[in-house]
Amino acid sequence: MEGVPPSREGQLTVLIARVLGAGVLVAGALVALGLLVLLALHQGGRANYFTEFHPRPQPITHGLLGVFERDLRRHAPRDLINLGLVLLILTPVVRVAFSVVIYLYENDRLYTWFTIFVLVVLLYSLLGEGVP
Amino acid sequence: MPEAAFALIVFAGSVAAGLVGALTGLGGGVVIVPMLTFAFHVDFRYAAGASIISVIATSSAAASAYVKEGYTNLRIGMFLEIATTLGALGGALLAAHLKTEWLSALFGLVLLYSAASSGRSQAHDEQPLAQSDRLARRLRLPGRFPGPEGHPVPYGVRRVPAGFALMALAGALSGLLGIGSGAFKVLAMDRAMGIPFKVSTTTSNFMIGVTAAASAGVYFAKGFINPLIAGPVMLGVLAGATVGAHCLVRWRTPTLRRLFAAVLAALGVMMLWNGLHPNH
Numbered sequence: 001m002e003g004v005p006p007s008r009e010g011q012l013t014v015l016i017a018r019v020l021g022a023g024v025l026v027a028g029a030l031v032a033l034g035l036l037v038l039l040a041l042h043q044g045g046r047a048n049y050f051t052e053f054h055p056r057p058q059p060i061t062h063g064l065l066g067v068f069e070r071d072l073r074r075h076a077p078r079d080l081i082n083l084g085l086v087l088l089i090l091t092p093v094v095r096v097a098f099s100v101v102i103y104l105y106e107n108d109r110l111y112t113w114f115t116i117f118v119l120v121v122l123l124y125s126l127l128g129e130g131v132p
Numbered sequence: 133m134p135e136a137a138f139a140l141i142v143f144a145g146s147v148a149a150g151l152v153g154a155l156t157g158l159g160g161g162v163v164i165v166p167m168l169t170f171a172f173h174v175d176f177r178y179a180a181g182a183s184i185i186s187v188i189a190t191s192s193a194a195a196s197a198y199v200k201e202g203y204t205n206l207r208i209g210m211f212l213e214i215a216t217t218l219g220a221l222g223g224a225l226l227a228a229h230l231k232t233e234w235l236s237a238l239f240g241l242v243l244l245y246s247a248a249s250s251g252r253s254q255a256h257d258e259q260p261l262a263q264s265d266r267l268a269r270r271l272r273l274p275g276r277f278p279g280p281e282g283h284p285v286p287y288g289v290r291r292v293p294a295g296f297a298l299m300a301l302a303g304a305l306s307g308l309l310g311i312g313s314g315a316f317k318v319l320a321m322d323r324a325m326g327i328p329f330k331v332s333t334t335t336s337n338f339m340i341g342v343t344a345a346a347s348a349g350v351y352f353a354k355g356f357i358n359p360l361i362a363g364p365v366m367l368g369v370l371a372g373a374t375v376g377a378h379c380l381v382r383w384r385t386p387t388l389r390r391l392f393a394a395v396l397a398a399l400g401v402m403m404l405w406n407g408l409h410p411n412h
Contacts (some may be wrong), residue, residue: 009206017196024193030371031363035143037135038360050138050361053175053232081359085185088366089348091192092341099210110271114210117153118342121217125224125349 009102016098020091027088034080041077093122135360138172143364145171146186150372153190156392157333158246159340160186160369161311165239166399169406176232176239180310181356184348187312188368191341193370194377203334207274208289208327213339216303216317217346223307224350230308237407239309243400246315247393260287261326267292268325277331287328295325302328308346310339310356345395 096119103112145167146160153160161183168179198204264274269287276284297321306313314336321332346351351357 010202010204012207014196014199014285017199021193021196024189024370028189030366031366034359034366035139035363038139050174050178050358051170053177054355078359081363085357085359085362085366086352087193088185088188089345089352092188092345095192095195095212096342111207111210114214118210118213118217121214121221122342122346123350125217125221125348126352 009106012102013095013099016095021096023091024088027084027091030087031081031083034077034082034084037080038077089126093119093126096122100114139360139364140167140169142172142361143368146365146368147372147375150186150190150369150374152372152392152395153369153377156396158396159312159314160308160373162243162246162396163399164365165310166243166403168361168365169236170399170402176235177227177354177356178358178361180227180235181348181351181358182291182362182365184306184344184351185357185362185366187306187310187344188341188348189370190373191218191312191337191344195338196318196338198334201334202278203330204338205273205327205331205335206338206404207271208273208275208321208331209335209338211271211273212296212299212317212320212335214344215299216306216339216343219300219303219305220307220343220346221303221350223304223309223332224347224354225307226304227356228350228354233407233410235308235407236403238305239311240400240402242305242309242311242313242316243396243403247396247400249315249319254272260285260328261290263290264287265290265292265399274280275331277328277409287331288326290326291324294326295320300322302347303343307350308342310347310351312344314340365380369370 096115100112100115100119103115148162149163149167150160152163164183165176165179165218168174168182169176170272174182199206260277268274271292272286273289276286279285293301297319302316302320303309305316314333317336317339318329318332321335322325322329327335348357
């Protein structure tokens with residue numbers, strides 16, 4: 001049932017959402033790869049410490065760049081999974097960033113400001129809390 | 133338990149949670165958190181961190197489908213995302229300072245409400261609002277949705293400030309508990325703002341990923357998101373939700389829905405009890 005043809009902003013949003021759907025697949029593939037490496041390495045670490053919270057605060061950039069910084073063999077599973085998770089968190093942020101561009105392009109000042117505001121809140125959440 | 137074995141079991145459980153989430157229409161989050169805390173004795177904060185990841189995954193994966201159907205009102209979504217992201221940011225910052233017992237009790241209440249609201253039918257929105265508030269018109273929120281015979285049906289929007297406030301609350305719950313809080317978003321749009329039910333649910337789904345991302349940034353920085361839990365949960369819920377959405381549409385019978393709603397209500401009572409009696 002396609003009763004109302006999507007507006008121009010709707011068509012563009014569908015296009016962007018499709019691209020982001022692909023982003024979720026890439027993120028999922030990285031996480032799956034990380035888990036497979038974990039299984040393959042047979043690391044002996046025990047998992048029962050999850051019953052208590054041991055905060056290991058980390059800036060989100062570590063999730064993105066950790067892969068390139070540390071001893072690969074020891075940290076590969078966690079770093080691959082973290083990279084996938086950070087990519088996943090970024091997909092909605094990218095969607096909002098594209099919305100800003102769409103409204104800007106359509107000269108819709110009110111909604112350009114609304115989407116810019118949402119983008120700023122998201123970026124603050126991602127970066128502002130980065131330093132523990 | 134070795135880490136790899138733990139990850140595999142969490143993955144299997146998350147497939148089931150994703151299925152139940154898709155079948156009840158409530159999403160994986162409200163199932164994942166009780167599963168991790170009760171079955172695996174995972175700390176509430178790790179459970180919330182894994183859950184918020186699964187929420188982003190399922191909503192981002194399905195986002196294009198919601199918009200294409202023609203029910204999603206993008207402007208309502210974008211405007212209300214101001215409220216939900218601010219609420220989520222505040223909730224996530226607060227979650228780091230609250231006792232887990234309180235969060236558990238609050239989660240129990242939210243589960244009970246969600247279970248009650250999942251039984252609701254869509255039958256009540258025969259008549260969309262004819263008139264819109266002045267504020268709703270200024271924000272250009274009123275829209276049209278595909279009618280029964282394919283004709284666009286116009287609808288009005290009212291009580292924008294009340295809806296905005298409820299949306300901030302929905303965002304705060306998402307940030308506090310690591311859930312999508314779709315049931316509360318629908319409450320704000322459908323009940324407070326008079327938006328047709330189908331438009332409310334699809335627009336809510338459209339907003340959930342952005343709301344969850346506002347929580348997830350803080351969660352990641354605070355160490356709530358552990359790769360060994362969040363990773364398998366993300367993959368499991370995605371798999372379960374995909375199967376649930378594609379193959380099991382005919383399973384979505386009223387009987388099954390009510391059964392799952394009862395299960396959720398039971399989990400809600402357990403979480404509430406755990407929160408109030410932390411030493412039992």
